[in-house]
Amino acid sequence: MTGRALFFQRLFHYWRYQWKVFQTVIDWTVALYIVLPAAAFAVYQYAEWLNGRGLLNGAAGVLGWGWLYVFSALLLCTGFIHTFLLEADHVFLVHAKHLMQKLKRYALLYSMFLSLIKWGALAVLLFPLWRQYGDCTLPAYSGMFCCLFGFHTAILAVHRHRKNSRRTFGNQAAGWLKVMVLMAGAFFMIVFAAEWYWLWPAGCILFICSAFLTWKGTETLSAFEEEVLEENRRKLSFAASVLMLSHDVQLPNGKHKGRSKPFLYPGSKHIFTKRSAYTAWKELFFKVLIRNGGYIxxxxxxxxxxxxLILVLPLLVKPAVLILFAIVSRYAASLLFDRITDKPVLSGIKRDSDDYFRARNSALTVIQVICSVWCLIAAILSVLYM
Known part of the structure; x- marks a missing residue:
């Protein structure tokens, strides 16, 4: 078997698995009453934008391209580089190391192609709005997205190197610092360099450098276990997003040999000095929450x-979004609390007691206040500076 044939086989199995998960979640009732109306509404709104109308048409006219900065920053943080490696591949490394390298290289090209399709589709979809409210030329508009694509591939390369390196504080901090520098550079390009025609060469140079560095990284298989773990996590990401609303999820396994102590581990040893049933439930929730990256x-x-949404929407809509977020954040925190305390880990303490419900309401209030204060600060800053 060649590396190309192995890649297409793994790609087929990957998307078949995602399709089965999609079929499990989206049955005919969900598709008929939720998915199809939402798709029709999106197409209708896009057609309204083409005619100068629509829900966000007024917001785009007031904010200009300010909302594009936030949306681009969110897109820069998404995406990943596939490897399509499995745990059983470790058996074949002795005799077929070149096959694994070719598989990783084809997966790298596939990941870069997905990133190119994403930014190209975004540029095409936003073209009608740019034609109405944009103040830059067409070469600068296309060069801006080319530059964003280059920054995106560079961030993907940095994230890949950070995850495959040793899990020390210095390496992780250096990786996140590089990501912040790249995002600051992308922001500078959008805001201050919209009329410069060297956006095209800047994006091409970033893409070539990031692709070359990632290509060189496929020659080594020293981080094989980390790559397999990351690939399994990406494969189950859609299923995990569906299970977020399910209560039938167990506590995280803290005995995994590859799991290192989180950064906040020392600070979570002694949360409450006074011990009671009320503080025991709260301590259990906050300790598991801050030690598990998935919940965070x-x-x-x-x-x-x-x-x-708060940064983009008009001033009159911001209070309604804040109230909605306060309700949604409390509901999401309640799902996490019930999921964490689902198992009888505290012997002698009943879940139907008054202490349990007091601890639940107190913990939910803390999470709700923290999230609401953050969004309130974002709303105030958006009113003052946008």
Whole structure:
């Protein structure tokens, strides 16, 4: 078997698995009453934008391209580089190391192609709005998206190197610092360099450098276990997003040999000095929450989505979005609390007691206040500076 044939085989199995998950979640009732009306509404609104109308047409006229900065920053943080490696591939590394390298290289080209399709589709969809409200030339408009594509591939390369390197504080901090520098550079290009015609060469140079560095990284298989773990996580990402609303999820396995202590581990040892049934439930929730990156990521994505809406939408709509976010954040925190405390890990303490419900309401209020204050600060800054 050649590397190309192995790549297409893994790609077929990957998308077949995602399609089966999609079929499990989206049955005919969900498709008929939710998916199809939402798709029709999106197409209708896009047609309205073409005619100078629509829900966000007035917001685009007031904000100009200010909302594009937030949306581009969110897109820069998305995406990943596939490897399509499996745990069983470790058996074939002794005799077929070149096959694994070719598989990773084809997967790299596939990931770069997906990133190109994403930014190209965004440029085409936003073209009608740019034609009405944009103040830059067509070469500068296309060069801006070419430059964003280059920054995106560079961020993907940095994330890949950070995840495959040793999990030390210095390496992780250096990786995140590089990502912040790249995002600051992308922001500078959009805001201050919209009329410069060297956006095209800048994007091409970034893409070539990031692709070359990632291509060189496929020659080594020293981070094989990390790449397999990351690929499995990406494969199950859609299924995990569906299971976010399910209570039938167990506590995270803290005995995984590849799991290192989180950065906030020392600070979570002693949360409450006074011990009681009330503080025991709260301590259990906050300790598991801050030690599990998946739970933090769910709250982060929810907060980031509403923050982007608050920054983009007009002033009169911001209070309604803040109230909606306060309700949604409390509901999401309640799902996490019930999921974490689902198992009888605290012996002798009943879940139907008054202490449990007091601890639940207190923990939910803390999460709700933190998220609401963050979005309130974002709303105030958007009113003052946008």
């Amino acid at each position: 990521r769910q709250l982060y994505l929810l907060t980031a989505a509403f923050t982007a």
